Amino acid sequence: MRKVHITETVLRDANQSLIATRMPFSDFEGILETMDKAGYHSLECWGGATFDSCLRYLSEDPWERLRKIKDKVKNTPLQMLLRGQNILGYRHYPDDVVRKFVAHAVDNGMDIFRIFDALNDFRNICVALDEVLKRNAHAQGAICYTTSPVHTLENYAKLGKELEEMGVHSICIKDMAGICGPQEAYDIVKALKETVKVPVYFHTHGTTGLGPITYFKAIEAGCDGIDCAISSFSNGTSQPPTETLNFALKQAGYDTGLDEDITKEINDYFKPIKEKYVESGQMDPFVMGVETDALVYQVPGGMLSNLIAQLKAQNALDRLDEVLEEIPNVRKDLGYPPLVTPMSQMVGVQAVLNVLLGRYKNVGKEVKAYFKGEYGKAPGEINKELMAEVLGAEEPITGRFADTLEPQFEKAKEQLKGVARSDEDVLSYIAFPQIAEKFFKEREERENITVSYSIVKK
Numbered sequence: 242m243r244k245v246h247i248t249e250t251v252l253r254d255a256n257q258s259l260i261a262t263r264m265p266f267s268d269f270e271g272i273l274e275t276m277d278k279a280g281y282h283s284l285e286c287w288g289g290a291t292f293d294s295c296l297r298y299l300s301e302d303p304w305e306r307l308r309k310i311k312d313k314v315k316n317t318p319l320q321m322l323l324r325g326q327n328i329l330g331y332r333h334y335p336d337d338v339v340r341k342f343v344a345h346a347v348d349n350g351m352d353i354f355r356i357f358d359a360l361n362d363f364r365n366i367c368v369a370l371d372e373v374l375k376r377n378a379h380a381q382g383a384i385c386y387t388t389s390p391v392h393t394l395e396n397y398a399k400l401g402k403e404l405e406e407m408g409v410h411s412i413c414i415k416d417m418a419g420i421c422g423p424q425e426a427y428d429i430v431k432a433l434k435e436t437v438k439v440p441v442y443f444h445t446h447g448t449t450g451l452g453p454i455t456y457f458k459a460i461e462a463g464c465d466g467i468d469c470a471i472s473s474f475s476n477g478t479s480q481p482p483t484e485t486l487n488f489a490l491k492q493a494g495y496d497t498g499l500d501e502d503i504t505k506e507i508n509d510y511f512k513p514i515k516e517k518y519v520e521s522g523q524m525d526p527f528v529m530g531v532e533t534d535a536l537v538y539q540v541p542g543g544m545l546s547n548l549i550a551q552l553k554a555q556n557a558l559d560r561l562d563e564v565l566e567e568i569p570n571v572r573k574d575l576g577y578p579p580l581v582t583p584m585s586q587m588v589g590v591q592a593v594l595n596v597l598l599g600r601y602k603n604v605g606k607e608v609k610a611y612f613k614g615e616y617g618k619a620p621g622e623i624n625k626e627l628m629a630e631v632l633g634a635e636e637p638i639t640g641r642f643a644d645t646l647e648p649q650f651e652k653a654k655e656q657l658k659g660v661a662r663s664d665e666d667v668l669s670y671i672a673f674p675q676i677a678e679k680f681f682k683e684r685e686e687r688e689n690i691t692v693s694y695s696i697v698k699k
Contacts, residue, residue, distance in 0.1 A: 242496045246282030246442070246466030247483060248320060251511060252310070253285045255470035255479040258446065260523050261546045262294035264514075266306050272510040273313035279507060280498040281317050282466055283353050286310050287346075288321030289582070292329040296673055296680045300687075304349055304665040311350030318352035318379070324582060325358045325366035326643050330672045331583040331607070333615065335646040336368045342668050343372040349665070355413055357383035359584040362617030363403055364641045374408055381442065382409035386416040386429070387539065389577035391621040398432040401441075411440040411465070416455070417541035417581045419446035419478075423458035430462035440465035445480070446541065450531040452481035457489065471504065473511040477529035478545055484508065525549055538565045539572070544585035551593055560596055567592040574627055575611065576619030587611060604631050614638040 256264040276284060287307050295303040311319060326333045328342050343354070354373045358365040361384060373380040382404035384397060397414075404412050414421070414429055421429075426443065433441050443459040445452045445468070456467045468480050475482035487499045518524040528546050540548070548565075552558045568580075571592045578584040587607045594603050610616065612628045614637040628637075638645070654667045660681055661667045670677040 242494060245460055245464070245490055245495045245497055247487065247497050247499060248283045248285055248442075248466060248468045249276065249279070249281045249483060250285045250468050250470045250480050251474045251507075253287060253289055253291055253322065254468070255474040257290050257294075258478040258480075258541075258546065259474060259528055260518050261550065262290045263298060263518075263523055265299045266301060266309060268514050269511075270309070270313070272507055273310060275503060275506055275510070277314045277317050278500070279317075279503040280500050282498075283318040283320040284310075284314060285320040285322070285355075285468065287319065287351065288323055288329060288355075290329075292669075293673060293676070296669060296676045300680065300683060302665075302680075302684070303669065304345070304663075307346070307349045307351065319350055320353040320355060321346065321351050323354050323356045323369055325356055325369050327359075327365075327583060328369075328672060331586065332610075333365070333643050333646065334671065335649045336643055337648040337650045338668070338671055339368045339643075340372045341650050341664065342672075343369055343378075344376060345665055345668060347373075347376040347378050351378065353379040353381060355381045355383050355415075357385055357413075357415055357581070358617060359385060359581050360578055360617045360620060361385055361400055363400075363407065365617050365643070367407065368643070370407055370409065379410050380408065381411045381413050382407065383413040383415040383444075385579035385581050386414050386421050387418075387577070387579035388420065388425075389572075389621060391577055392579075394428055394432050397429050398436045401433040401437045405437040405439055409439060411442060412437060413442040413444055414459075415581065416443070416445040417579070417585075418535055418539045419448035419452055419541075420536055420539050421445060421455050422451055423454045426455045426459040426464075427462040430459045430464045434463040442466040442468075444468045446478055447476040447481050447531070448478050448535045448541070448545075449533055452476075453486060453489070456481060456486060457493075460490065460495065471508050471511055473508050473515045477531075478541070534565065538568045539580050540565065540568060540589070541580055541585055544580060544582075544589050547586065548589050548593070551590070555593075555597065557597060563596045564589075564592050567595050571595065574624040575608070576623040577621040578611075578619060583607065583616070584611075601627060601630075612637065615642045617642070 256262055292303040295301040295306055328334055356366045356369050370380050384400045401412055430441055441464055443464045445455055469483035469486050470480040472482035472484050484504050487497050490497050552561055571588050590605050591608050609631050612631050653671050657667055657670055
């Protein structure tokens with residue numbers, strides 16, 4: 242009986258895709274020990290947008306959150322999503338910062354690092370990958386899936402071989418928009434299994450409704466594991482449901498290792514939490530439906546909820562369809578980047594600007610940096626006229642952008658003396674300076690209030 246691993250995403254990607262990562266630790270603390278007994282391959286609980294959201298919206302220290310999760314989850318490996326040279330931010334950081342971040346993530350309890358680069362330019366993941374290997378954690382290299390004239394089966398197999406040669410322990414096909422069809426999944430997994438010896442995992446979303454069939458075909462082709470979300474936080478822009486896939490796979494003769502009684506207990510725990518977010522309006526009904534238009538505009542879950550929030554803020558939600566139609570045009574102009582952070586934000590923001598202000602009347606600074614080569618090599622050809630217009634006399638760089646960056650960690654540590662309490666604080670600050678500064682200040686104020694209250698009580 243062949244084993245198929247199931248990774249649970251409710252603590253990170255499901256929460257990110259459905260409620261823009263607004264779930265505080267207190268919402269899931271009570272179920273962590275139960276989740277640890279379910280038989281999951283791993284719990285994806287950190288990375289992606291969790292770091293930013295903890296500091297910005299939840300008044301939580303993301304490092305402390307990781308330690309608290311590890312304290313409750315003793316047996317199941319913890320997994321994170323790492324954006325290579327971008328770590329968890331939206332720009333490239335110097336190599337010393339990337340290495341420090343990985344080292345501290347391992348020290349604080351991280352076991353599996355899924356590392357990707359938005360452009361599949363693996364020069365941008367080599368340092369993070371090297372550090373994960375040095376720290377004896379599991380290094381999973383991800384290939385961002387997308388469709389375009391330049392993203393072919395041969396190209397995906399070549400990327401897989403490249404990752405294996407870099408020393409990854411496993412490979413993940415990352416279909417962040419849920420646009421990979423069953424036959425495409427079968428063909429890609431088959432091509433990878435014929436090319437590499439390491440295990441192959443598959444990640445998708447329920448956005449287009451293809452998820453479960455895509456997973457099934459990927460498994461038939463030899464896929465070793467899939468990402469699922471407990472059913473109350475599944476489907477829509479989240480992952481396909483854990484219990485449904487578990488049922489179907491067991492019926493087909495695969496071994497998932499999951500305990501159905503425990504997954505029911507986990508789902509029952511999350512049902513009222515979901516209701517709370519639906520009632521508060523934080524879970525927009527739009528992200529819960531099936532959007533087959535995504536097969537055209539290729540928008541991932543997290544990007545869709547961000548676009549909705551952005552347009553709501555501009556009182557322009559009625560123009561969402563125009564923005565979705567503009568996204569493929571912007572993507573073509575940028576040389577067909579896969580729509581995953583930070584490229585999804587970049588393309589999404591530019592599409593909003595194009596619709597609200599006129600095409601390329603205002604070009605975001607990130608798009609300019611992309612044209613300069615700061616994010617790496619575009620998969621296809623960039624619109625040359627647009628690039629010339631945006632860059633003017635500036636020459637694009639062709640090497641690895643991180644090679645041009647000065648080490649930053651020790652300098653930032655010195656600068657934060659008396660403010661940062663740990664190396665982790667320094668890393669939070671480097672990733673999100675203004676947000677971290679505000680968080681440190683509020684943390685100090687909260688503690689002062691607590692101390693004053695304790696004194697008065699005595």
